[in-house]
Amino acid sequence: MTPVAITNPNVYTVPDIDSDSDSGDYYRPHNRAKVYRSEEQEKNLIKLGCYYDPLKEYKRTYILQNLKCFDQQYDDKLQQxxxxxxxxxxxxxxxxxxxxxxxxxxxxxxxxxxxxxxxxxxxxxxxxxxxxxxxxxxxxxxxxxxxxxxxxxxxxxxxxxxxxxxxxxxxxxxxxxxxxxxxxxxSDASLSGLEYFKKYYAKIEQYRDTFKPKLQDAAFSKAWFKRKSGIRRTISQLTSNHEFIFTKYKDIYALLMSIKQESNDAYEITLNYLAKEILGQVAQDVANKPYCAYIYARFTYMICSSIPEFTDYLLGRLYKRCPYVVPQFYDGDPNISDKELRAKLRYTYSDKKEKILETFLIHGERNRGFIMFYVGLCQTIPDPGHPPNPFAIKDAWLYLVRLLNMSLRAITPFLVIAVLDIAGKRLLESYPNQMPKIFRMLRNTVLPMMIADVHSDAKSAVQQIDIFLSAYFEKGIAQVVSETPPESTNIVKKASNSF
Incomplete structure (x- = not known):
């Protein structure tokens, strides 16, 4: 066994618990002499965890425990x-x-x-x-x-x-x-106008088939002739006086209502007869005395207003006598003969015995009278207290438009001046925007065509159209036929003939 060398110069002994000695004595080194340790020893102490501080050891052993050994110089250094x-x-x-x-x-x-x-x-x-x-x-x-x-x-x-x-x-x-x-x-007819008048002409056909045969009864015919005898006289007595016309209208209305109470067949026959008598007077008088168109139109509209079925007879008869009221010309068929055409256009005989037809001029003036009567119906304004007018100025407008929408015929100037002479003023008042255009078209387009291809017997009608348009464009007024006859005492003569 190798002996262990003791390198620690301080020898420590185990304290005796029974000893009265201070425990610190056992930690005091026996050799108080200054101990110097080598560098190797210092390292060993550090390795062992026993770090040794020379200054602290010095204070503990020499200064604090032995004050006599206090080194003043050291203290100064310490303080320093x-x-x-x-x-x-x-x-x-x-x-x-x-x-x-x-x-x-x-x-x-x-x-x-x-x-x-x-x-x-x-x-x-x-x-x-x-x-x-x-x-x-x-x-x-x-x-x-x-x-x-x-x-x-x-x-x-x-x-x-x-x-x-x-x-x-x-x-x-x-x-x-x-x-x-x-x-x-x-076309040879205005389709819309034709449809309008055909529905009225149907009444004439119904009369021919239903009521006209009643006149074959002698007793019925004799009684009816007595009742209707005053109608022609009443119409022939009409004047331009509105109140007189209204009085005659009331007489005719009373007669018709009386006949209707007795016999409806006689009433229908009388309505047809009244329509024929009025148109007969129109054919005879209006062409020579244009103001008569106003008289017959005012009287007729009153009857149409109070007896609507009379309108069917009136317009049906008017269409039969004057196909130009459609207007209808019947010249669309190239195979139709001149005789057949004149028959369809209702030319009448100027000499029945010799079968001589009226001239184109007479035919034109007569039909001009019918158109003046028709547009007279449309433009008549009722007086206060009189019946309302079932006809409207619009009907006159439609007729003029239909007429101008068709190709010019020889009869056209007679029909145009008929409208202008009677309804021109009312048309201008009712259509202030459209009628000036119509007048301008007539002057600029239609009139030159009429002048260029005018029938010799229609020159007078063309001149009258020119006079009317010139007066309008110069004075701004439509100069129509006066309702007052040339002589205020003039009374419409009785018709000498009847249809």
Whole structure:
């Protein structure tokens, strides 16, 4: 066994618990002599965890326990050391303080910068928000503008399409009207006018089949002849005095109602007879005395107003006597003979025995009288307390339009001047925008055509049209036939003939 060498000069003994000795004595080294340890020993102590501080050991062994051995010089050095330590401590603290102050300054500076950055950020944020709003507003305005532009373009495109559609429709309508007008001009009758009068002519056919055979009964015929005898005389006594016309109307109305109570067949026959008598007076008087058209029209409209079924007989008989009231010319068939055409146009005999037909001039003047009577019915304005007029100025307008929409015939000037002489003023009052156009068309288009291809017997009618239009365009008025006869005491003569 290898012996262990003791390197620690201090020898420690286990204290005796029964000993009165101070426990510190056992930790006091036996050899108080100054101990020097080698560097190797110091390292070993450090390795063993027994760090040795020479200064502390010195104080414990020599200064604190033996005050007599206090070394003044050492104490000075110690104090100086403490002062140095204190000074170093203060320097360190000062350095630390300055460092903290520097750090504080840096912190404050950073804080200021941060605050400035915060303010700048708020400002920038506000500016950003403002810019964002501005941009958003610009985008919204751009979208709104684009939408509005799109809507505008769409509306314009729709409007353009609608306009083109309307123009196309107008063009097609115009083409149809032109085609219809051409057809009407090429036609020998106004289709609408023909349909209008045919429904009234049906009443004449019904009379022929149903009521006319009743006159074959001698007793019936004799009784009826007695009752109707006053009708022709009443019509022949009519004057231009409105109250006198109204009195005669009441007489005829009372007679008709009395006959109706006795016999409906006699009543129907009387209505037909009354229509024939009125038209007979028109044929005889109006051509020579145009103002008579007003007299017979005023008397007739009152009867039509109070007895509607009389209108069927009147217009049916008028169409039969004057086909131009449609107007209808019957010249559409190239195979029809001149004799057949004259028969359809209701030419009458100027000499029945010799079978000589009336001339074109007489025929034209007579039918002119019928048209003056017809448009006289349409333009008559009832007096206060008198029956309302079932006819309207619109009917005269339609007739003139139908007439002008057809090709010119030799009879056309007679028919046109008939309308202008009686209803021209009322038409101008009722159609202030359209009638001037009609007058202008007549002067610029129709009249030159009439002059260029006028029938020798129609020159007077063409001149009268020219006079009427010249007066209108020079004075702005429509000069129509006066309702007052040349002599105020003049009374319409009795008709010498009846149809």
């Amino acid at each position: 050391h403490q002062l140095n330590v204190q000074k170093e401590r203060e320097n360190y603290l000062e350095t630390l303080r300055k460092k903290k102050e520097e750090e504080k300054k840096i912190y404050d500076s950073l804080l200021t910068e941060v605050s400035n950055l915060t303010l700048d950020e708020e400002k920038l944020n506000k500016e950003f928000q403002d810019e964002l709003k501005k941009q958003r507003k610009a985008v919204e305005e751009a979208i709104a503008y684009d939408r509005k532009r799109t809507e505008t373009e769409t509306a314009e495109a729709r409007s353009k399409a609608e306009k083109e559609q309307k123009e196309l429709e107008a063009k097609e309508r115009k083409e149809k009207e032109i085609k219809k007008l051409k057809e009407m001009q090429d």
